[in-house]
Amino acid sequence: MKLIITIISDQDNEPVSQALIGKGFRVTRIASTGGFFRRGSSTLMIGVNDEKVSEAIELIRDSVSAASDTSMPRATFFVLNVENFTKI
Amino acid sequence: MKLIITIISDQDNEPVSQALIGKGFRVTRIASTGGFFRRGSSTLMIGVNDEKVSEAIELIRDSVSAASDTSMPRATFFVLNVENFTKI
Amino acid sequence: MKLIITIISDQDNEPVSQALIGKGFRVTRIASTGGFFRRGSSTLMIGVNDEKVSEAIELIRDSVSAASDTSMPRATFFVLNVENFTKI
Numbered sequence: 109m110k111l112i113i114t115i116i117s118d119q120d121n122e123p124v125s126q127a128l129i130g131k132g133f134r135v136t137r138i139a140s141t142g143g144f145f146r147r148g149s150s151t152l153m154i155g156v157n158d159e160k161v162s163e164a165i166e167l168i169r170d171s172v173s174a175a176s177d178t179s180m181p182r183a184t185f186f187v188l189n190v191e192n193f194t195k196i
Numbered sequence: 197m198k199l200i201i202t203i204i205s206d207q208d209n210e211p212v213s214q215a216l217i218g219k220g221f222r223v224t225r226i227a228s229t230g231g232f233f234r235r236g237s238s239t240l241m242i243g244v245n246d247e248k249v250s251e252a253i254e255l256i257r258d259s260v261s262a263a264s265d266t267s268m269p270r271a272t273f274f275v276l277n278v279e280n281f282t283k284i
Numbered sequence: 285m286k287l288i289i290t291i292i293s294d295q296d297n298e299p300v301s302q303a304l305i306g307k308g309f310r311v312t313r314i315a316s317t318g319g320f321f322r323r324g325s326s327t328l329m330i331g332v333n334d335e336k337v338s339e340a341i342e343l344i345r346d347s348v349s350a351a352s353d354t355s356m357p358r359a360t361f362f363v364l365n366v367e368n369f370t371k372i
Binding site for chain 1: 287310312313314315331364366369370371372
């Protein structure tokens with residue numbers, strides 16, 4: 109199990125989340141602020157099985173809008189190993 | 197040291213946090229939104245020694261309210277390994 | 285690559301973030317609440333190359349204000365290993 113933490117612009121929150129949810133991913137969204145330009149950003153946390161990491165990243169890649177400022181990334185991904193995952 | 201990231205419903209934030217704090221756990225709370233139903237959720241981060249992970253999870257399990265919608269988990273837990281923990 | 289998650293008081297958010305950004309670190313800021321005293325806190329996520337972890341922590345240490353309540357930490361750091369880091 110991996111935890112993908114991805115930081116995207118606010119405007120991409122809705123289409124990205126819907127794309128992920130539509131494919132059965134469970135997404136937790138957190139309002140955040142990007143460091144450079146103080147623009148609003150969204151931080152998404154997505155718990156996925158190891159073999160689904162690429163699919164989730166591809167979905168996000170296909171759902172973010174075109175870059176208006178090419179010096180800024182459209183999405184940043186941190187993939188973390190999850191030692192233990194439990195739901196109750 | 198582990199970092200427990202747990203996602204619970206908003207209504208459980210207060211009782212769960214109080215139960216953890218009452219037992220000496222340090223909790224950082226973040227407002228979040230669950231993916232499926234857009235309901236408010238709370239994301240808690242709890243740094244714990246390895247041998248305390250089970251105790252923290254049990255405390256949360258005992259503090260969340262009964263599920264009103266049995267198709268939704270009452271709590272989701274990601275346990276991450278912490279390479280380095282420092283306080284100043 | 286490491287992900288530093290640091291929890292600081294709200295009042296330190298701005299000077300700490302500016303110090304990090306000034307040195308080229310990229311910071312994502314999230315509003316949070318500390319567990320003990322319910323005071324506002326800020327959670328910063330900073331993705332850094334392994335060899336930059338100490339520099340980032342030193343910068344934060346030098347930028348937080350003096351402790352008004354010496355029983356509370358001024359900053360808490362969790363350093364997590366990042367299995368995969370991608371920007372698009």
